[in-house]
Amino acid sequence: xxxxxxxxxxxxxxxxxxxxxxxxxxxxxxxxxxxxxxxxxxxxxxxxxxxxxxxxxxxxxxxxxxxxxxxxxxxxxxxxxxxxxxxxxxxxxxxxxxxxxxxxxxxxxxxxxxxxxxxxxxxxxxxxxxxxxxxxxxxxxxxxxxxx
Amino acid sequence: xxxxxxxxxxxxxxxxxxxxxxxxxxxxxxxxxxxxxxxxxxxxxxxxxxxxxxxxxxxxxxxxxxxxxxxxxxxxxxxxxxxxxxxxxxxxxxxxxxxxxxxxxxxxxxxxxxxxxxxxxxxxxxxxxxxxxxxxxxxxxxxxxxxx
Amino acid sequence: xxxxxxxxxxxxxxxxxxxxxxxxxxxxxxxxxxxxxxxxxxxxxxxxxxxxxxxxxxxxxxxxxxxxxxxxxxxxxxxxxxxxxxxxxxxxxxxxxxxxxxxxxxxxxxxxxxxxxxxxxxxxxxxxxxxxxxxxxxxxxxxxxxxx
Amino acid sequence: xxxxxxxxxxxxxxxxxxxxxxxxxxxxxxxxxxxxxxxxxxxxxxxxxxxxxxxxxxxxxxxxxxxxxxxxxxxxxxxxxxxxxxxxxxxxxxxxxxxxxxxxxxxxxxxxxxxxxxxxxxxxxxxxxxxxxxxxxxxxxxxxxxxx
Amino acid sequence: xxxxxxxxxxxxxxxxxxxxxxxxxxxxxxxxxxxxxxxxxxxxxxxxxxxxxxxxxxxxxxxxxxxxxxxxxxxxxxxxxxxxxxxxxxxxxxxxxxxxxxxxxxxxxxxxxxxxxxxxxxxxxxxxxxxxxxxxxxxxxxxxxxxx
Amino acid sequence: xxxxxxxxxxxxxxxxxxxxxxxxxxxxxxxxxxxxxxxxxxxxxxxxxxxxxxxxxxxxxxxxxxxxxxxxxxxxxxxxxxxxxxxxxxxxxxxxxxxxxxxxxxxxxxxxxxxxxxxxxxxxxxxxxxxxxxxxxxxxxxxxxxxx
Numbered sequence: 060x061x062x063x064x065x066x067x068x069x070x071x072x073x074x075x076x077x078x079x080x081x082x083x084x085x086x087x088x089x090x091x092x093x094x095x096x097x098x099x100x101x102x103x104x105x106x107x108x109x110x111x112x113x114x115x116x117x118x119x120x121x122x123x124x125x126x127x128x129x130x131x132x133x134x135x136x137x138x139x140x141x142x143x144x145x146x147x148x149x150x151x152x153x154x155x156x157x158x159x160x161x162x163x164x165x166x167x168x169x170x171x172x173x174x175x176x177x178x179x180x181x182x183x184x185x186x187x188x189x190x191x192x193x194x195x196x197x198x199x200x201x202x203x204x205x206x207x
Numbered sequence: 208x209x210x211x212x213x214x215x216x217x218x219x220x221x222x223x224x225x226x227x228x229x230x231x232x233x234x235x236x237x238x239x240x241x242x243x244x245x246x247x248x249x250x251x252x253x254x255x256x257x258x259x260x261x262x263x264x265x266x267x268x269x270x271x272x273x274x275x276x277x278x279x280x281x282x283x284x285x286x287x288x289x290x291x292x293x294x295x296x297x298x299x300x301x302x303x304x305x306x307x308x309x310x311x312x313x314x315x316x317x318x319x320x321x322x323x324x325x326x327x328x329x330x331x332x333x334x335x336x337x338x339x340x341x342x343x344x345x346x347x348x349x350x351x352x353x354x355x
Numbered sequence: 356x357x358x359x360x361x362x363x364x365x366x367x368x369x370x371x372x373x374x375x376x377x378x379x380x381x382x383x384x385x386x387x388x389x390x391x392x393x394x395x396x397x398x399x400x401x402x403x404x405x406x407x408x409x410x411x412x413x414x415x416x417x418x419x420x421x422x423x424x425x426x427x428x429x430x431x432x433x434x435x436x437x438x439x440x441x442x443x444x445x446x447x448x449x450x451x452x453x454x455x456x457x458x459x460x461x462x463x464x465x466x467x468x469x470x471x472x473x474x475x476x477x478x479x480x481x482x483x484x485x486x487x488x489x490x491x492x493x494x495x496x497x498x499x500x501x502x503x
Numbered sequence: 504x505x506x507x508x509x510x511x512x513x514x515x516x517x518x519x520x521x522x523x524x525x526x527x528x529x530x531x532x533x534x535x536x537x538x539x540x541x542x543x544x545x546x547x548x549x550x551x552x553x554x555x556x557x558x559x560x561x562x563x564x565x566x567x568x569x570x571x572x573x574x575x576x577x578x579x580x581x582x583x584x585x586x587x588x589x590x591x592x593x594x595x596x597x598x599x600x601x602x603x604x605x606x607x608x609x610x611x612x613x614x615x616x617x618x619x620x621x622x623x624x625x626x627x628x629x630x631x632x633x634x635x636x637x638x639x640x641x642x643x644x645x646x647x648x649x650x651x
Numbered sequence: 652x653x654x655x656x657x658x659x660x661x662x663x664x665x666x667x668x669x670x671x672x673x674x675x676x677x678x679x680x681x682x683x684x685x686x687x688x689x690x691x692x693x694x695x696x697x698x699x700x701x702x703x704x705x706x707x708x709x710x711x712x713x714x715x716x717x718x719x720x721x722x723x724x725x726x727x728x729x730x731x732x733x734x735x736x737x738x739x740x741x742x743x744x745x746x747x748x749x750x751x752x753x754x755x756x757x758x759x760x761x762x763x764x765x766x767x768x769x770x771x772x773x774x775x776x777x778x779x780x781x782x783x784x785x786x787x788x789x790x791x792x793x794x795x796x797x798x799x
Numbered sequence: 800x801x802x803x804x805x806x807x808x809x810x811x812x813x814x815x816x817x818x819x820x821x822x823x824x825x826x827x828x829x830x831x832x833x834x835x836x837x838x839x840x841x842x843x844x845x846x847x848x849x850x851x852x853x854x855x856x857x858x859x860x861x862x863x864x865x866x867x868x869x870x871x872x873x874x875x876x877x878x879x880x881x882x883x884x885x886x887x888x889x890x891x892x893x894x895x896x897x898x899x900x901x902x903x904x905x906x907x908x909x910x911x912x913x914x915x916x917x918x919x920x921x922x923x924x925x926x927x928x929x930x931x932x933x934x935x936x937x938x939x940x941x942x943x944x945x946x947x
Contacts, residue, residue: 062343063342063343064330064342064343064344064345065220065343068216068220068330068345069220072213072216072217102594103591103594103595104593104594104595104596107595107596108596111596123470124462124470124630124635124636124637125470125472125499125502127631127633127636128498128499128630128636128638129499131596131597131631132428135589135595136291136292139287139288139291139292140287140288140289140291140345140346140347141288143284143287143288143348144284144287144736144737145736145875145886146589146591146595147591147594147843147886147887149844150594150842150843150844150887150890151843151844151847151875151886152844152847152848152851152871153871166342166343166420174419174420174421176342176421178343180345182212182216186864186868187867187871189867191864192864192867192868193864194211194212194314194324194349194868195210195211195212195213195314195326195347195349196212196347197212197216197288197328197345197346197347198288198345198346199288199343199344199345200291201342201343202424202498203420203421203424203425203499205502206421206501206502250742251739251742251743252741252742252743252744255743255744256744259744271914272778272783272784272785272906272914273914273916273943273946275779275781275784276778276784276786276942276943277943279744279745279779283737283743292588292589293431293442293588294737294739294743295399295442295443295739295742297400298398298399298400298443298446298742299399299400299403299431299442300400300403300404300407300427301427314864322863322864322865324865334420334424335423335427337423339420340420340423340424341420342424350868350942351865351868351869351943353946354865354945354946358639359638359639360626360638360639360640360641361516361639364512364516364626364641365516368509368512368513432587432588435583435584435587435588436583436584436585436587436641436642436643437584439580439583439584439644440580440583440884441727441738441884443695443738443739445696446694446695446696446739446742447695447696447699447727447738448696448699448700448703448723449723462638462639472638474639476641478508478512482716482720483719483723485719487716488716488719488720489716490507490508490610490620490645490720491506491507491508491509491610491622491643491645492508492643493508493512493584493624493641493642493643494584494641494642495584495639495640495641496587497638497639546890547887547890547891548889548890548891548892551891551892552892555892567766568758568766568926568931568932568933569766569768569795569798571927571929571932572794572795572926572932572934573795575892575893575927576724579885579891590885590887590891591887591890594890610716618715618716618717620717646720646794647717647720647721647795649798650717650797650798654935655934655935656922656934656935656936656937657812657935660808660812660922660937661812664805664808728883728884731879731880731883731884732879732880732881732883732937732938732939733880735876735879735880735940736876736879758934758935768934770935772937774804774808786803786804786906786916786941787802787803787804787805787906787918787939787941788804788939789804789808789880789920789937789938789939790880790937790938791880791935791936791937792883793934793935
């Protein structure tokens with residue numbers, strides 16, 4: 060049995076390329092929708108917009124308000140983990156370089172397949188805009204997105 | 208090359224038992240101090256105290272204020288990721304069941320071995336005090352702890 | 356045309372008795388589920404539990420995790436409006452006396468009737484535990500709950 | 504008997520035009536100062552400045568620091584209810600369209616007419632900068648402004 | 652010329668006894684009301700109640716809601732400086748030992764003597780409940796209290 | 800015996816010129832590194848950058864990540880005291896005019912001289928961008944920076 064979190068965290072922390080692709084394939088075989096990409100910025104809005112755009116383009120969410128709303132709140136919650144206290148980047152002189160996954164499906168792979176949740180995991184570095192002056196961070200947000 | 212974060216996240220999300228033990232052994236071979244345990248509670252203070260006690264008992268930190276201070280702030284930052292916005296559990300009717308790792312060493316395994324950072328990763332579930340009414344969460348905090 | 360918010364705010368700020376009952380009846384005729392009650396406490400958990408219990412007992416939500424999760428987040432968001440900054444009551448020496456409504460249905464009464472949202476509105480007083488040393492407050496939270 | 508909150512909420516949620524004008528007239532007959540207007544923006548500073556400017560121009564507050572300070576904190580508290588957790592709009596990719604009231608007078612219409620409080624109520628929608636991808640929100644802030 | 656802040660900070664950070672008494676006397680000669688005391692606790696509510704009780708008993712505030720409200724918000728703002736992010740003590744395993752001043756009068760000693768503000772300054776240590784495992788902290792809150 | 804806090808607060812609240820210079824000299828005689836300067840802005844990032852730049856230029860911190868990290872967190876904590884709840888300036892229409900000190904050394908002047916902490920104290924005014932519409936504020940942040 061897999062969990063939505065183990066799948067989404069696994070994909071977000073995997074190395075780009077073969078390792079990530081294998082995990083995405085496995086997730087899809089279990090019936091999950093899953094994408095992975097990167098974003099780096101000092102602007103919070105660019106991070107949010109990048110994840111929303113990729114999710115829509117890749118068909119993780121449909122063009123409905125309630126799905127967009129669930130994704131948005133999942134992104135904000137994941138950013139709270141990365142930012143730890145203040146949802147701010149450039150205006151408090153810090154920048155992020157993040158891999159992220161967006162995964163959609165049941166909370167556990169072996170039960171209650173009618174309820175789908177969306178999960179966003181962000182993983183990477185946060186720090187001063189000086190090379191090497193940064194440390195790792197992670198964040199996860201999840202909301203119910205639909206009922207099959 | 209490994210990073211402090213990949214080690215600490217890996218240990219926290221590993222299954223208890225052989226998988227976790229193997230990762231801890233590998234981390235120690237790279238020169239990292241590392242522990243892993245579980246804690247579940249509706250009381251934030253019990254979660255914090257459990258991690259502090261285990262870290263002292265297992266020798267992750269020494270009995271000095273600056274090391275305790277670094278660990279404490281790493282725990283609080285990790286809890287901010289788990290709690291996403293409000294550092295509260297039982298008083299807002301939610302409970303956590305968490306695995307956690309505490310890892311100590313350089314930010315990257317292959318460089319700057321004079322600077323040691325401490326990292327706390329929390330991974331598990333958060334939700335209502337009703338079985339099955341919970342979802343996954345993760346958090347990570349890290350501070351500099353000492354210079355060799 | 357009515358909106359979910361105008362219905363839920365109207366019921367929460369109405370006087371108990373005939374005025375509130377009339378508004379609830381009108382909401383039900385439009386296809387909305389709606390309840391109204393009161394709760395007063397210095398304990399945040401008692402406020403949350405009272406609203407959750409009433410909502411389950413009155414059939415506003417079913418006994419599923421995703422509906423409980425949506426209600427929970429709506430309550431927390433509404434409390435953020437009442438508390439304005441710190442999600443705390445007795446431990447910062449203040450108490451609330453609140454009327455509340457929980458309403459379920461489409462965002463607007465005349466369209467998109469497939470998407471149901473749940474909304475919690477809290478209205479009443481917050482202040483020192485001294486009679487008359489209190490002022491009014493209001494809060495609203497809303498999440499998608501189901502698709503018909 | 505009316506309360507400052509019932510007056511200010513009533514005016515803020517009323518439909519623009521006759522309904523709002525009637526409520527403002529009634530409030531003024533009871534000795535309250537009251538205004539109502541609209542503001543929509545992705546910039547928090549524009550929302551705040553619009554309410555401050557209208558309040559000064561309409562004579563709700565005098566040109567004294569302590570009155571400006573009370574109004575400012577009432578606006579911020581009201582925005583906390585609208586924003587629910589993070590006092591941010593455009594930089595986390597959301598926008599508001601708000602009606603607001605600013606009302607000044609005693610906490611209850613029938614007593615203690617020496618103490619005047621200022622109250623700001625914001626009501627409208629918050630959401631993604633996409634038409635229809637938004638839900639309702641409300642917020643209220645109030646501080647003592649003067650003693651007659 | 653003195654400022655409300657320089658008086659209140661000076662009294663709060665002075666050594667108990669002669670140094671503090673001299674500063675309080677000087678403040679009173681300038682027309683300010685001023686008190687100083689200590690409080691130590693892991694319970695936020697005990698800290699707040701101690702300052703409120705002393706302020707009422709010593710006549711810094713009268714028994715009116717708007718003065719209690721101004722004092723309360725000044726205490727909360729000062730605690731935000733001491734706590735830096737989370738308004739919590741014992742439930743996140745930390746304790747405070749604080750000196751505090753409560754001072755009432757004009758913002759500047761040489762002008763606008765009609766507007767009185769109340770200021771609370773907290774100064775002392777915050778840390779783990781282990782002797783020596785603590786560092787210093789300070790906080791200041793101020794609100795308008797009355798117009799002469 | 801002096802404490803790191805009494806030194807850093809003393810320097811930050813001193814009048815610019817002779818009074819401040821004397822306190823800095825005394826601190827240096829006790830083995831502390833200490834600087835003092837001013838910054839005023841509606842941009843949080845300019846405040847942070849000014850303090851970081853001065854600290855590096857004056858040799859308070861070395862060009863290492865862990866020292867920059869400790870300074871950064873001390874600045875953020877000090878700003879939380881000044882801002883009291885929301886780490887924002889211009890985007891919520893307020894501005895600061897601050898004196899600040901950055902001091903480095905043991906927590907107490909007479910013991911444990913191996914542990915050095917860095918402390919940032921900010922003191923000045925915060926308020927509307929209108930002359931005279933501002934009040935005083937203070938904030939302090941401190942982290943361990945190095946072990947001798």
